[in-house]
Amino acid sequence: MNDSLLSALAGLAAPAPATLPGRVFTGWTSAPSRLGDVFVAVTAHGVQFVRPAGSADEFAAAYRDRFDRPLRRLDRLPAGVGPALRGRAGRPPLDLHALSDFERDVLAATARIPAGQTRPYGWVAREAGRPRAVRAVGTVLARNPVPLLVPCHRVVRADGAAGDYMFGPARKDALLRDEGANLDEVAALARGGVHYLASDTTGIVCFPTCRDARRITPAHRHGFPTVAAAVAAGYRPCRTCRPAA
DNA sequence: ATGGTGACGCGTT
DNA sequence: TAACGCGCCACCA
Numbered sequence: 453m454n455d456s457l458l459s460a461l462a463g464l465a466a467p468a469p470a471t472l473p474g475r476v477f478t479g480w481t482s483a484p485s486r487l488g489d490v491f492v493a494v495t496a497h498g499v500q501f502v503r504p505a506g507s508a509d510e511f512a513a514a515y516r517d518r519f520d521r522p523l524r525r526l527d528r529l530p531a532g533v534g535p536a537l538r539g540r541a542g543r544p545p546l547d548l549h550a551l552s553d554f555e556r557d558v559l560a561a562t563a564r565i566p567a568g569q570t571r572p573y574g575w576v577a578r579e580a581g582r583p584r585a586v587r588a589v590g591t592v593l594a595r596n597p598v599p600l601l602v603p604c605h606r607v608v609r610a611d612g613a614a615g616d617y618m619f620g621p622a623r624k625d626a627l628l629r630d631e632g633a634n635l636d637e638v639a640a641l642a643r644g645g646v647h648y649l650a651s652d653t654t655g656i657v658c659f660p661t662c663r664d665a666r667r668i669t670p671a672h673r674h675g676f677p678t679v680a681a682a683v684a685a686g687y688r689p690c691r692t693c694r695p696a697a
Numbered sequence: 698a699t700g701g702t703g704a705c706g707c708g709t710t
Numbered sequence: 711t712a713a714c715g716c717g718c719c720a721c722c723a
Contacts, residue, residue: 552708552709554709555708572718574717577717586706586717586718587717588709589716591717592708593716594716595716608716
C-alpha cells in the first residue's frame with residue numbers, strides 16, 4: 453500500500469466541520485476496475501464511494517433528496533484513482549470525512565495490509581485500538597465505502613476461511629490470487645491446525661501470508677496453531693505482520 | 698477428530 | 711433502544 457493513501461487516511465482522523473457534508477461538491481463517473489466497471493463518487497477531497505456499476509441512478513436520487521442538488525456527471529477521475537482501481541500503484545485521494553472515528557481507524561488498519569497478504573478480522577480490531585470489536589470490524593468492512601482502494605478483501609476469518617465479501621466470496625478469492633496470495637498453502641496449513649509460521653533461524657513467528665514467512669527455508673519452518681504456542685517455544689512476533697502477542 | 702451451536706462482544710442505526 | 715452483523719471461541723456430539 454502506498455504512503456499517500458495512508459497519510460490521506462491519517463489526515464482524516466480529525467473530524468471535519470459538521471457543515472461540510474452538505475457543502476462538498478459531489479460528482480460521479482464510471483471507471484474500469486479489478487471488479488469490472490464500477491460507479492465512483494468523488495468530492496473535491498477525493499473518492500467518497502466505489503460501488504457496483506449501475507449504482508448511479510440510486511445514488512443520484514439519494515443525493516438529491518439529501519442535498520437538494522443534482523449530482524454531476526464527471527468526465528474524468530482525480531489523478532491516481534484510475535490506476536489504483538485497476539490494481540496498479542496509485543495515489544488515490546479519499547474523502548472519508550463522513551465516517552466515524554472507529555470506521556476510519558478500521559479502514560486505516562486495513563489499508564496497511566500489503567497486496568497478496570491477508571489478516572484476520574481480529575487483527576484489524578487490535579490494530580484499530582479496539583481488540584474486542586471483532587464483529588464491529590466485520591460490520592464496518594461490509595459497508596466499506598471505497599472497496600479496492602481500501603483493500604477489505606484482504607481481511608479474512610481467523611480459521612483460515614475467506615469470510616464474506618460485498619462483491620461475493622468468489623471475487624474476494626480471485627482478487628487475492630491475482631495479487632499472488634498463497635491461498636492454497638494457507639488452506640493446507642489451516643487444515644492441519646497451523647495458522648502461524650516460524651523460522652528457527654530468525655526466531656520470528658509470522659502470519660503465513662507475510663512476505664517474511666514465505667521466505668522461510670522449509671527445513672527451518674515450524675507451524676503453530678497460535679502465537680502463544682510459538683512464543684512459548686521461544687519465538688517472537690514478526691514486526692512486519694504483527695501477529696497477536 | 699471435525700462440524701454444528703450458543704454465548705459473547707462491539708459500534709452503529 | 712433494541713436489534714443487527716463479512717466474527718470468534720468454547721463446547722458438544
